[in-house]
Amino acid sequence: MPEPRLPPAAQRLLEAEYDNMLSCIRCGLCLSVCPTYQQSFQEPEGPRARIAMARALVEGHLDLTPDLLRHWDNCILCEACTNICPSGVQMERIGLGVRAAITESRGSTAGFGLQAGMRWLLPNLGRLRAATAAARLYQQWGLQALARGSGILKLLRLEEVESMLPPVASPPLVPDGQVWEPQGQARATVALLAGCVMSTAFGETDRATARVLAANGCRVLVPPGQGCCGALHAHRGELKAAQELARRNIAAFEGAQVDAIVVNAAGCGATMKGYAHLLEDDPSHAERARAFSARVKDFTEFLAALGPVKPPREVRMRVTYQEPCHLANAQRVREAPRQLLRAIPGLELREMAESALCCGSGALYNLTQRESSTGLRARKVRNAAATSAEVIVTANPGCFIQLSQGLREAGLDIRIVHIADLLDMAYRDGG
Amino acid sequence: MLTDSQLSQIRAIVGAENVHGGPAELIAYSYDGTFEQHPPDVAVTPASTEEVAAVMRFAYQEEIPVVTRGAGTNLSGGTIPLTGGIVLALTRMNRIIEIDHVNTCAVVEAGVVNGEFQARVESEGLFYPPDPSSLAQSTLGGNVACCAGGPRCLKYGVTKDYVLGMTVVLSSGEVLEWGGKLFKNVTGYNLAQLFIGSEGTLGVVTRIILRLLPLPRVRNTAVAFFPRLDDAAAAVVGVMGAGILPATLEIMDQATINVVEQYVRIGLPTDVEALLLLEQDGNDQDAVDREVARMVEVCRKHGASDVRMAKDAAERNELWRARRSISGALGRYRPSKLGEDIVVPRGQIPAVVRRIREIGQEFGLAIPVFGHAGDGNLHPNILFDFRVPGELERVQGAAAAIFRAAIALGGTLTGEHGVGSLKKEFLEEAVGPLAVQIMRDIKAALDPKGLLNQGKMFPSGSGPAMEDFLTALPTLQGITPG
């Protein structure tokens, strides 16, 4: 083999995934589900090529060339390929390795605004809350046009983030040890991850999650000291920052005597289930991370397994379910949300075509790869609209924001609702 | 290497965004469904027959080698650009142009994916039988170029039985239109058949007219488990002799069942030596059920220990997902595999299966066998790890022994995957020197400069040096040892 061309630390990161890369026998099945390939029909935009590039990188046949960076940057890490691969390739592990290797040898590839966001805003919920509040304030006051035109946002590269903020105004949920007591007989105790984006922009959804769990006999705790899960950092190759955030969350949840750590954002759940992998080389945390990851459950996964009590209220609605990649592919939770929806009296669930195809949100993909992301979004909205559903139900804030924008753009009168909020309607005043 | 001026002329034809020349992009067009690898000088993704013709005219004028590529799923090394040059990938040419109910046929571009085409025609009550296990990803152009088959081809025939006409861009850039929406046509030589199975060595197929059938309304599927492999092989002969033409009759041996069960987890018993997957279709449920029952009875008589009928469409789909995922799932065993594709007269299946087992033991290699037992087409897959010293040499030995076993039993090298680069050294042994000479003459007539898919189909040398057919291949260093 030729000499590796990467710095030793980056080389090690990738070598750890070499066997994983070799499991790809190049059958091409994953092309049929990869959102970026399905947009372009160009081999370099598919999983098979991304793996081959990573492998050539480890083997020293290839350097971190601009075209490698571009095609790997486009990868949404949606894991549709992992999910369909008969040969057992784990794309996210390769992807995190490649991105970390890039960061290790080049410095971050994220644009300045994103870097500022990741380094400064996300790890600190206080700051994020302030920023979100500010953004929401001028949204409400109709100052958007002005701010957009003035170029201030462009300068900060926050323009795009801003246009994706959901218009709903709900007070944030600051995790400080809140408790929701179970209704009826206690069946379980769970800890809730409030989440960075969830707790600030979707504070009410966090509360709805807790209420639904309580209605199902769960005691719900929101441990203090928790923070961002680190998904966005890991996806952008900021491995050290992601590990730091993981350690903080492990510390925050470790003491809680709970049956599960429940998450209502698919992206965060997938990342937290991956802490075991993220920290496997950290002697002081490897074991703790494994224990932590084993307790993480998506909200729908947990509730379906617990056996939901019958929702007392009817919700007359025609809905379609938009499957978040990080739930369906990364966590392989597909039936649970559908099962919960079907149990709501009066609700009609209509499946959309290509339900497994990514909506183009994929972590920060919608901010970094606008063009392709917009194409995927339009496709998802078309498929959803074709079911003539009144409401799109999702289980991830990224998809929520992405689709809200898609619906607005298409001028469609369809609402988008987080599954926790929908269940909350069905359990309200009941129990 | 192409010059900057050559590259810019290609860009002028297809647009810069459809010319892929970065180092990582060349890696992306360097492989196919095998373990071989060699980068092209540039990859081009045209959008129309006109663009293909313009690229071909240019390549002809500049004498640049061209490899046509569909989805790159072939198992013969067929799309590896062994001598560099241009890879012409037709994946963007994926429009279904017309589905014609009056003449029950369809007109498609070559890059349309088989499975998408099937879904579309079925939604209109029509049926396109050729169903390679790679249907979710392989293109109809690639299917035509390899004459792809699949489980259903036992009853319905292979790709060549469905092609009514095509548009082909020749190496000179001239465009040949052949055939039409015609079910009979003996006006001169059947040129379409010449291009079918030609593996990109004679021309670039850009458009195809495909015959369709009415969609059978009902199916019934059963799976029979055999404690002994020989019994399963004998049951295949028994079923085919029972006056029934099943829609499919597939076999998997124990190693295959184990790997597949790990992937699909549908509760296949892993302690039997073989299973047969049987299906019948038609328009009358009772008739179909009766025939399946009859096949099940024959299996029992031949020693099946257990038989299961698919209860509903979901169970059927699971069984088929299991069948289709074999090839991919084998990758869980060892990092590399060499998938073979021999055909023998049906009556020789027990003999050839026994011989393959012996070969596996002789060379110390796992060789799971599965395939289309009904038509004698078997896929012994030699599993290996290229990093283990000496393993590749043993793989070569085993592959050569399998080829020769098939030929000795009246069979041949390949039923549906094609010759490509991996089987080319055995071509003459299989078909004889005169046949090879005729093929070379045809090739010279259609591709006088020898630019299309260089290094494929034809033996590179003469004499017994063919034993080195794997290690002699140019590959990216590090992919094969030595």
Ligand SMILES: Cc1cc2nc3c(=O)[nH]c(=O)nc-3n(C[C@H](O)[C@H](O)[C@H](O)COP(=O)(O)OP(=O)(O)OC[C@H]3O[C@@H](n4cnc5c(N)ncnc54)[C@H](O)[C@@H]3O)c2cc1C
């Ligand atoms: C998991 C798996 C399962 C498979 N199962 C089957 C099976 O059941 N039956 C079967 O028959 N095959 C099977 N194959 C092999 C392969 O999928 C088929 O040979 C398929 O027809 C190749 O199509 P493609 O689009 O990938 O073509 P490619 O691999 O891109 O090309 C194959 C050959 O055709 C040539 N070619 C491609 N397109 C054109 C064109 N438009 N004009 C001229 N030449 C062209 C290429 O030069 C090359 O020589 C399987 C492969 C895999 C990976």
Ligand code: SF4
């Ligand atoms: S499905 Fe798996 S083995 Fe097949 S090409 Fe994709 S990653 Fe490789």
Ligand code: SF4
């Ligand atoms: S993770 Fe998603 S976007 Fe990335 S290669 Fe896999 S399927 Fe494509």
